[in-house]
Amino acid sequence: MSVLDRLEQCKDQLSRNQYEFIVANVVGMGGTDMSSISYFDQLHRWALCGGREAVEYLNHNVRYKLKYGQSGLTRNLSYSFSTPIHSINHSAASCVTANCTDGRVFSAPYIKKELVFVPQLPPPKAEGIAHGRRNIVKKVHIQAEGKKWRSWSANRVSWAGDQVSREPSAFMALGESHSLSGEDSNLVFFVVGNIDPVAQPAQQVAETENLHPDLKVKRMVTIDWEKDPYSKGGWACHSPGCLTKYLTALQVPVGNLKFASGDYPDGWRGYIDGAIESGMLAAKEVDDELRDGQTGLAKL
Known part of the structure; x- marks a missing residue:
């Protein structure tokens, strides 16, 4: 509706x-x-x-507001600016690689992103990502x-x-x-x-x-979020039927790929709070699996 x-x-x-x-x-x-x-x-x-x-x-x-503001959040994140990723390869069982447009390659036991995946993502998840949100x-x-x-x-x-x-x-x-x-x-x-x-x-x-x-x-x-190549629009605003069809598929992992986004948490969709919720749950999944016996340290 x-x-x-x-x-x-x-x-x-x-x-x-x-x-x-x-x-x-x-x-x-x-x-x-x-x-x-x-x-x-x-x-x-x-x-x-x-x-x-x-x-x-x-x-x-x-x-x-966040207790320490968005500046406080930013200072506690690890990131690399001006590093567009053109493809992600998760064909290996123990390692995922992110290939950047400038030739650099980042590898980790787990990785999170939305771009070109090798092999392709399962149809429900790929459809949900392609469907996107409608906020301009x-x-x-x-x-x-x-x-x-x-x-x-x-x-x-x-x-x-x-x-x-x-x-x-x-x-x-x-x-x-x-x-x-x-x-x-x-x-x-x-x-x-x-x-x-x-x-x-x-x-x-x-x-x-x-x-x-x-x-x-x-x-x-x-700022024009719609023209930004990363945000591609404003905060999440889903169309009728979208979450009923795609929410679970968007949230579940695919092998070593963990997905986190402010667009599809269970709670505050479209808010920083929702991005934190989704990111913390994905990080906990990675931590739990590494503690259960998988080896290697994440580099990304």
């Missing part, structure tokens, strides 16, 4: 404002048309946030003049007949009460529409300032 299916079932119980508020939030969080967003995936997220009222949902989504939402950080925007929020959705229009953009915006910008406010926007904030920053600023006559933008920071 899609979000659109569910809204069609209960739209007679909602006022126009209530309906538009739901649409702006769902499209802002899902980054695609409501017919392509799983209702049960959204319901799962709502339940994790308490499942009682919108303010509780927003507080869980916006105000919960753009996240925009705005520094606005004045402190009054710290407790401000806005939702906007436009219509073309009875369909949501992408022009002008749909917005979900939230002010940060803990803004560190002195006399100004930090605002976070989730934008879905025809304007590209990276390629058309002036148009994005104009769209933002049109939300309120007193809103003046001093600075804007954004």
Whole structure:
């Protein structure tokens, strides 16, 4: 069932404002048309946030942070930047190799990645990976003049007949009460529409300032996740039926290959929390199997 299916079932119980508020939030969080967003995936997220009222949902989504922040997490990770992998070979029983585009080869008893696998992955897992997610939402950080925007929020959705229009953009915006910008406010926007904030920053600023006559933008920071070769879009937002068909297949290991992703944990899908959950479970599997008698130390 899609979000659109569910809204069609209960739209007679909602006022126009209530309906538009739901649409702006769902499209802002899902980054695609409501017919392509799983209702049960959204319901799962709502339940994790308490499942009682919108303010509780927003507080869980916006105000919960990692204890030491993303910088603290980054400093405790091991990684190699600018090292694209073009294929992974797991044909050997005791070793997996990752072949990089610059000629380097990394080997380990276990490895995690999504690319070209030799031999190919089982059909259900390969189909699930290829199916991917549908989120093309753009996240925009705005520094606005004045402190009054710290407790401000806005939702906007436009219509073309009875369909949501992408022009002008749909917005979900939230002010940060803990803004560190002195006399100004930090605002976070989730934008879905025809304007590209990276390629058309002036148009994005104009769209933002049109939300309120007193809103003046001093600075804007954004990134296009959709065009990034690694993220290929925003956080996970699954289509109807996707998780019912593929969730288990996406989670299970294939030989020495362990799979971890923020896209398909049991808990917080689309969040750092979910990526940590999935990664810790995969790491525990590796640790348990190595302790049970398999030899070798991971290099990747």
